Amino acid sequence: MVLLLAVNMVTRAGFSLKQLKMWGIIRQKVAAGGGSPVARIRPVVSNLRNYSSAVKQMMVREALNSALDEEMSADPKVFLMGEEVGEYQGAYKISKGLLEKYGPERVLDTPITEAGFTGIGVGAAYYGLKPVVEFMTFNFSMQAIDHIINSAAKSNYMSSGQISVPIVFRGPNGAAAGVGAQHSHCYAAWYASVPGLKVLSPYSSEDARGLLKAAIRDPDPVVFLENELLYGESFPVSAEVLDSSFCLPIGKAKIEREGKDVTITAFSKIVGLSLKAAEILAKEGISAEVINLRSIRPLDRSTINASVRKTNRLVTVEEGFPQHGVGAEICASVIEESFSYLDAPVERIAGADVPMPYAANLERMAVPQVEDIVRAAKRACYRSVPMAAAA
Amino acid sequence: MRFISESSEERIPCYRVLDDDGQPFPDSSFVKVSEGVAIKMYNDMVTLQTMDTIFYEAQRQGRISFYLTTSGEEAINIASAAAIKNDDFVVPQYREPGVLLWRGFSMQEFANQCFGNKADYGKGRQMPIHYGSNKHNYFTVSSTIATQLPHAVGAAYALKMDQKDACAVTYFGDGGTSEGDFHAALNFSAVTEAPVIFICRNNGWAISTPISDQFRSDGAVVKGRAYGVRSIRVDGNDALAIYSAVHAAREMAIGEGRPILIEALTYRVGHHTTSDDSTKYRPVDEIEWWRTTQDPVTRFRKWIESNGWWNGDIESELRSSVRKQILHALQEAEKAEKPPISDLFTDVYDVSPSNLREQEHSLRETIKKHPQDYPSNVPI
Numbered sequence: 118m119v120l121l122l123a124v125n126m127v128t129r130a131g132f133s134l135k136q137l138k139m140w141g142i143i144r145q146k147v148a149a150g151g152g153s154p155v156a157r158i159r160p161v162v163s164n165l166r167n168y169s170s171a172v173k174q175m176m177v178r179e180a181l182n183s184a185l186d187e188e189m190s191a192d193p194k195v196f197l198m199g200e201e202v203g204e205y206q207g208a209y210k211i212s213k214g215l216l217e218k219y220g221p222e223r224v225l226d227t228p229i230t231e232a233g234f235t236g237i238g239v240g241a242a243y244y245g246l247k248p249v250v251e252f253m254t255f256n257f258s259m260q261a262i263d264h265i266i267n268s269a270a271k272s273n274y275m276s277s278g279q280i281s282v283p284i285v286f287r288g289p290n291g292a293a294a295g296v297g298a299q300h301s302h303c304y305a306a307w308y309a310s311v312p313g314l315k316v317l318s319p320y321s322s323e324d325a326r327g328l329l330k331a332a333i334r335d336p337d338p339v340v341f342l343e344n345e346l347l348y349g350e351s352f353p354v355s356a357e358v359l360d361s362s363f364c365l366p367i368g369k370a371k372i373e374r375e376g377k378d379v380t381i382t383a384f385s386k387i388v389g390l391s392l393k394a395a396e397i398l399a400k401e402g403i404s405a406e407v408i409n410l411r412s413i414r415p416l417d418r419s420t421i422n423a424s425v426r427k428t429n430r431l432v433t434v435e436e437g438f439p440q441h442g443v444g445a446e447i448c449a450s451v452i453e454e455s456f457s458y459l460d461a462p463v464e465r466i467a468g469a470d471v472p473m474p475y476a477a478n479l480e481r482m483a484v485p486q487v488e489d490i491v492r493a494a495k496r497a498c499y500r501s502v503p504m505a506a507a508a
Numbered sequence: 509m510r511f512i513s514e515s516s517e518e519r520i521p522c523y524r525v526l527d528d529d530g531q532p533f534p535d536s537s538f539v540k541v542s543e544g545v546a547i548k549m550y551n552d553m554v555t556l557q558t559m560d561t562i563f564y565e566a567q568r569q570g571r572i573s574f575y576l577t578t579s580g581e582e583a584i585n586i587a588s589a590a591a592i593k594n595d596d597f598v599v600p601q602y603r604e605p606g607v608l609l610w611r612g613f614s615m616q617e618f619a620n621q622c623f624g625n626k627a628d629y630g631k632g633r634q635m636p637i638h639y640g641s642n643k644h645n646y647f648t649v650s651s652t653i654a655t656q657l658p659h660a661v662g663a664a665y666a667l668k669m670d671q672k673d674a675c676a677v678t679y680f681g682d683g684g685t686s687e688g689d690f691h692a693a694l695n696f697s698a699v700t701e702a703p704v705i706f707i708c709r710n711n712g713w714a715i716s717t718p719i720s721d722q723f724r725s726d727g728a729v730v731k732g733r734a735y736g737v738r739s740i741r742v743d744g745n746d747a748l749a750i751y752s753a754v755h756a757a758r759e760m761a762i763g764e765g766r767p768i769l770i771e772a773l774t775y776r777v778g779h780h781t782t783s784d785d786s787t788k789y790r791p792v793d794e795i796e797w798w799r800t801t802q803d804p805v806t807r808f809r810k811w812i813e814s815n816g817w818w819n820g821d822i823e824s825e826l827r828s829s830v831r832k833q834i835l836h837a838l839q840e841a842e843k844a845e846k847p848p849i850s851d852l853f854t855d856v857y858d859v860s861p862s863n864l865r866e867q868e869h870s871l872r873e874t875i876k877k878h879p880q881d882y883p884s885n886v887p888i
Contacts, residue, residue: 222669228699233658233692240662240676243647244597246669248662267652268659276640276648277631278855312856336858368861415861 173359178348180322181211184329185249187361189219192247195333198225198234199251199288208253209289209348235261235286239268242284247333252288255304255342262307269338270313285332290318290342291385291436292484298472303437305384308340309414309446315367316414318342320388322352324411327365335367342413344386370417372424376406379430379494382421382447384410387434387485394490403498413443421447422455429460430497434490439467464493519726522741522773525748528801530810532748539591539752543817548610549590549747550812551826553582553805556606558830559615560778563622566838567636567782572622574636578603580777583747583804584709586610588677591754592705595674597667598646599660601653602637603709604679611644615834619841626887631855632847654684657693657706661767664697664704668765675703675761677754683714685728691735697767698736705757706737706769709744711776716789732769744772745804748811775802848887849875 175183189195196219201208203216203226216224227234231252238248252258258265265286272280291303309316315337319325325343332339357363373388374395383391388409395405406424410417425431431451433444444465451463469483525538532538541549560577567575578585585606592598598607605618617629621639624632629641630648640648647656660678667674684690685708697704708728712719725731732739738760742753750772757768775798779786786795812818849871853864875882882888 225700228692228695230688230692230695232688233696236655236658236689236692237662237665237696240599240659240664241666242662243659244663244666246662246666263652264655264658267650268655272648272650273857274855275630275633275638275650276855277629277633277851279629279640279642280648281858315857415863 172356173354174351175322175354175359176349176351177319177322177325177343178209178211180325180352180354181329181343181348182213182215184326184333185212185215186218188330188333189215189223191361192333193223194245195247195249196223196225196241197249197251198227198238200227200229200253202226202251207251209345211343211348212251231257231260232264235264236268238284239264239272239282242269242282242338243272243280247283247285249285249287249333252286254293254300254345255288255290256300256302258286258288258304265308265338265340266311266314270311272313273337274313281336282338283336285329285335285339285341287329287332287341287343289345289348291344292468292473292480293345295475295477295480296473297475301473303342303435303468304340305342305413305435305437306442306446308342309416309443310441311414313338314414315339315412316342317367317412318344318384319411320347320373320385320409322354323358324365324371324409326354326358327363328367328411330364331367334364339367342385347386347389350389365411368412368415368417370411370420371409372406372420373409374405374407376404376428378404378406378428379432379497380406380408380421380424380428381432381434381490381494382408382410382444383434384413384443385436387436390485390487391434391490393487394494397487397491398494401495401500403494403500405494410443416446416450418450418454422451425451425455426458429458430494431459432464432466432490432493432497434466434485434493436468436484439465439470442467461497461499464497466490466493514724515726520729520741522743523749523753524743524746525752526746526807526811528807530807531814532811537752538748539755541590541748541751543815545590546812546815547817549586549751550805550808550818551830552586552589552606552610553747553808554826555615555830555834556582556585556609557805558827559605559609559618559834562831562834562838563619563636564778564782566622571838571842572636574782575622576602576637576781577778578606580775580798580802580804581709581711581744582606583750583808584679584707584744584772584774587747587750588679588707588754591751592677592758593674594645595672596645596758597660597663597674597676599656599663599676599678600646600649601656601680601684601709602649602651603681605637605639607679608639608641608644608646611646613639613641613644613646615837616840617641619834619837620844623841623844624846625841625844626847627841627844628847631851633851654680654687654689654693656680657684657687657689658696660704660706661693661697661700661702664702664761664767665700668701668703673762675705675758677705677707677758679707679709681714682708682710682712682719682722682728683717684708685731686722694731694735694737694767694769701765702767703761703765704767705754705761706767707754708769708771709774710771711744711774713776713780713786713790715780715784716786718790727771727773729769729771737767737769739769739771741771741773744774745802745807747804747808774804846886 206213238250292301589607589610622636664676729741
């Protein structure tokens with residue numbers, strides 16, 4: 118399967134209005150239907166609180182590229198493989214410049230066989246190399262899932278420690294915009310159910326850099342779920358984040374916004390929506406705490422539970438299908454460990470239980486929107502809300 | 509306008525050295541095998557055959573849960589192992605324990621794995637015959653079919669990047685060639701010029717599926733050309749032919765940085781596994797014909813006897829000593845303790861995660877509280 122999307126290449130401008138637009142959580146052209154770009158521009162100054170001494174802006178795409186570059190430079194065993202990663206500079210330009218810098222032995226353009234090149238990557242990892250296998254989208258990883266799970270995830274256990282598999286599987290996950298059912302599936306819950314795998318999902322550029330570096334350095338197989346719509350988003354990054362030794366711990370969530378009335382858990386693009394929802398809720402007197410999970414497996418149960426014990430209310434948000442989703446696991450964890458702290462039933466927001474439709478208006482209805490998160494938080498706080506899905 | 513025919517007039521010829529009586533064909537060329545190597549080859553073929561017989565019986569008696577034999581394929585196992593070196597990475601399917609045997613895996617180590625006792629290198633986590641050993645460069649067997657093919661290509665690629673004087677060697681059956689992984693592995697090995705030897709044990713049967721239902725090509729060897737992979741068809745029951753072909757393949761794979769496909773024609777004399785009764789889908793006299801007249805072990809014996817390196821007395825001595833050894837290993841393995849419960853929780857990740865450590869602790873507490881519910885012969 119090969120999919121080439123005409124991605125709008127958002128180029129970096131100087132200090133200009135254009136740059137200010139890119140600063141926030143805005144998409145210029147590829148909108149997920151509904152709402153004009155102008156309406157979504159928010160003054161981003163309030164978000165600066167979360168980033169220490171932010172001086173530089175960095176796009177997620179660049180964050181991933183620089184992380185790959187630095188790790189390949191530091192360790193000759195690291196190499197990249199996938200469709201279009203070399204000559205084409207990457208289907209989403211994540212591997213731009215790497216072929217030129219490291220040569221065809223370390224940046225491999227593969228034939229169209231996810232099952233094949235994933236198996237080959239795993240074989241190389243068995244030997245001791247550190248492959249980074251790119252899926253054009255995780256939808257295509259289903260062709261390779263036998264190798265990810267049976268050849269990579271379980272090998273250390275089945276061989277009782279004789280075979281370690283230091284491999285990273287990365288690529289865009291979940292819904293993009295107008296790509297239909299076979300290109301919009303979220304695999305977080307699928308992979309996170311497997312012992313032997315680690316599953317990460319970054320939101321900001323800091324997340325992207327720190328978590329990808331951690332994943333590449335980790336001796337266990339890691340599934341790294343990116344988001345196509347985040348690639349062009351810019352976030353402030355500190356000098357610490359830009360340093361080549363920067364690394365984030367696997368298994369630790371980040372509290373993006375502190376609050377005291379309700380806990381909202383999210384990962385990837387939904388973190389952005391949750392932060393916007395928190396802004397709206399703040400105006401109505403509800404102080405929401407937004408947790409960026411960063412790591413789906415291992416899940417940072419202690420941070421989540423500590424937060425719920427503080428706020429007593431929980432809203433889990435994800436883009437994927439509701440049944441057996443990430444939210445279900447978080448809900449179970451909170452009920453097991455913090456049941457008596459809950460003042461309201463757990464609210465679970467997920468994508469609609471239908472294969473993703475294509476038409477923009479239908480797609481908008483199938484994916485959580487800011488209004489859905491706001492309504493769920495209000496329900497958790499026992500404020501009455503209209504039942505209709507549209508605000 | 510001309511269509512290429514779906515099959516050629518003649519089938520691809522088969523390389524043979526020894527005739528059915530174990531005598532070299534007059535015009536055959538082959539890589540010379542010294543007396544020492546030939547004796548070891550024969551010893552290991554007999555050991556493999558005997559181990560299969562005894563362990564199969566042990567399963568029938570209920571002492572182990574599962575087993576599969578290599579009957580009829582002893583030459584492929586041992587001769588191919590003899591032709592490669594210890595640094596070459598072996599990525600097996602599951603019908604190649606002979607390769608591990610050649611490299612020095614002992615009867616005791618085989619038996620330990622089958623019983624899943626505490627000396628098992630696999631810590632009791634896998635079914636019998638899923639052997640694996642880092643120190644013997646033999647990757648742990650996994651049940652999935654043909655997944656090892658792209659793994660071998662990846663490992664070979666890594667060997668090439670490291671500029672090692674070694675190659676990857678991988679085995680699979682006729683059935684395995686139908687898997688998507690076969691296609692990807694061969695294709696990719698040619699594109700990346702990986703030093704890998706693909707050895708197809710075409711034994712005629714994939715459980716109950718005969719090759720006529722598996723593919724319509726002239727076996728597996730013709731598929732090599734389709735991918736740009738040099739290939740050869742060999743008599744799989746002829747130890748010297750296997751030895752020569754694998755020896756040459758290894759030189760080409762490493763020297764020229766290319767993959768090689770070897771199709772070894774043979775017959776699966778035994779049932780697919782202990783869960784199978786092949787008399788249900790194939791005639792008994794067919795099985796018997798292959799088992800008796802085409803036995804690769806007998807054929808090789810005739811050759812070493814004609815060289816004056818072997819005789820009937822050494823034969824009986826070998827067979828009885830090997831049998832004793834295997835029975836002893838079986839008994840020791842059966843008596844040995846099972847792995848401790850800590851082995852349930854380790855190796856999921858490189859570093860044990862907190863949830864598993866908690867669960868292990870909680871399990872131990874539960875055992876302390878209810879000792880009567882825990883089997884007394886299983887160590888804690």
